[in-house]
Amino acid sequence: xxxxxxxxxxxxxxxxxxxxxxxxxxxxxxxxxxxxxxxxxxxxxxxxxxxxxxxxxxxxxxxxxxxxxxxxxxxxxxxxxxxxxxxxxxxxxxxxxxxxxxxxxxxxxxxxxxxxxxxxxxxxxxxxxxxxxxxxxxxxxxxxxxxxxxxxxxxxxxxxxxxxxxxxxxxxxxxxxxxxxxxxx
Amino acid sequence: xxxxxxxxxxxxxxxxxxxxxxxxxxxxxxxxxxxxxxxxxxxxxxxxxxxxxxxxxxxxxxxxxxxxxxxxxxxxxxxxxxxxxxxxxxxxxxxxxxx
Numbered sequence: 518x519x520x521x522x523x524x525x526x527x528x529x530x531x532x533x534x535x536x537x538x539x540x541x542x543x544x545x546x547x548x549x550x551x552x553x554x555x556x557x558x559x560x561x562x563x564x565x566x567x568x569x570x571x572x573x574x575x576x577x578x579x580x581x582x583x584x585x586x587x588x589x590x591x592x593x594x595x596x597x598x599x600x601x602x603x604x605x606x607x608x609x610x611x612x613x614x615x616x617x618x619x620x621x622x623x624x625x626x627x628x629x630x631x632x633x634x635x636x637x638x639x640x641x642x643x644x645x646x647x648x649x650x651x652x653x654x655x656x657x658x659x660x661x662x663x664x665x666x667x668x669x670x671x672x673x674x675x676x677x678x679x680x681x682x683x684x685x686x687x688x689x690x691x692x693x694x695x696x697x698x699x700x701x702x
Numbered sequence: 703x704x705x706x707x708x709x710x711x712x713x714x715x716x717x718x719x720x721x722x723x724x725x726x727x728x729x730x731x732x733x734x735x736x737x738x739x740x741x742x743x744x745x746x747x748x749x750x751x752x753x754x755x756x757x758x759x760x761x762x763x764x765x766x767x768x769x770x771x772x773x774x775x776x777x778x779x780x781x782x783x784x785x786x787x788x789x790x791x792x793x794x795x796x797x798x799x800x801x
Contacts, residue, residue: 532703533703533707536703536707536708536711540707540711543711543715544711544714544715544718547714547715547718547719547738548718550718550722550734550735550738551718551719551721551722551725551726551731551735551738556728556730556731559731559734560734563734563737563738566715566738566741567737567741570741570744570745573708573711573745573748574745574748577708577748577749577751577752578752579748579751579752579760579763581760581764582744582748582760582763582764582767585764585767586744586767589767589768589770589771590737590741590767590770593771594737594770594771594774597774597775597778598730598733598734598774598778600778601730601733601778601781601782602730604782604785605729605730605781605782605785605791614727614792615726615727615728615731616725616726616727617724617725617726617727617794618794620724620725620726622724623720623721623722623724623725624721626720626721626724627717627718627720627721627724628717630716630717630720631713631714631717634713634716634717635710635713638706638709638710638713639706639710641709642704642705642706642709642753643706644704645704645705645706645753646703646704646705647703647704647705647752647753665757665760668757669757669760669761669764672757672758672761673761673764677761677765680765684765684768684769687768687769687772688768688771688772690772691771691772691773691775691776692772692775694776694779695775695776695778695779696779698776698779698780698782698783699779699782699783701786
């Protein structure tokens with residue numbers, strides 16, 4: 518696995534090294550999320566995973582999505598999670614009985630699933646490399662590569678305007694539904 | 703870098719998330735594992751956008767982020783409701799629908 522990650526093909530060694538470091542941190546943090554005995558610690562490890570995902574987005578030249586990830590996940594979703602933890606738990610600290618009785622069954626399921634996914638991925642991509650970073654070069658006007666953000670705005674507001682409106686209704690319904698569900702009466 | 707790197711990392715995150723969904727009993731922990739799964743899907747979409755040099759994948763990732771935010775809101779509201787009714791959020795104790 519590390520051999521695959523660190524297989525520098527001479528195009529961009531710095532990108533490979535950065536990817537490897539961030540990926541290692543993310544995998545360790547994700548394993549901690551599903552194995553720690555403390556619910557609050559799990560939420561804080563999840564912050565590390567989400568930040569790593571945002572860093573990978575920046576590495577993949579998706580700045581707008583990376584900023585959205587930081588704002589929505591680390592900003593909003595994690596606050597929701599911490600509120601959920603603190604409203605549903607009595608004790609602070611390590612907790613017993615966080616896992617199911619047959620939780621070991623999850624290990625072979627995850628390993629087999631990863632084997633299947635890795636086989637499909639390696640079969641699909643083979644030795645393809647990502648050579649060119651970014652969608653379009655730096656613009657003359659600002660010198661900053663913000664072509665992808667402009668392009669995202671074009672796509673969302675023209676080609677994908679109907680799903681966009683549908684998503685706004687989903688968010689509205691979810692907000693109203695959450696209020697109705699959690700309201701005390 | 704190899705195109706498979708992002709996809710393999712996303713596969714690892716996905717499998718860890720699936721393991722968390724199977725292994726955890728606490729409902730909030732299961733929701734966190736679902737977040738791991740959704741993030742791995744987003745990572746895949748971004749990787750495909752990079753591989754195809756097209757921003758459609760990024761647009762889809764933004765949609766997934768919005769839907770995930772809505773899902774977490776409703777899910778945690780349901781968890782709060784269950785906790786208020788039963789003083790517990792252990793998922794294996796929720797067996798009212800068992801036939």
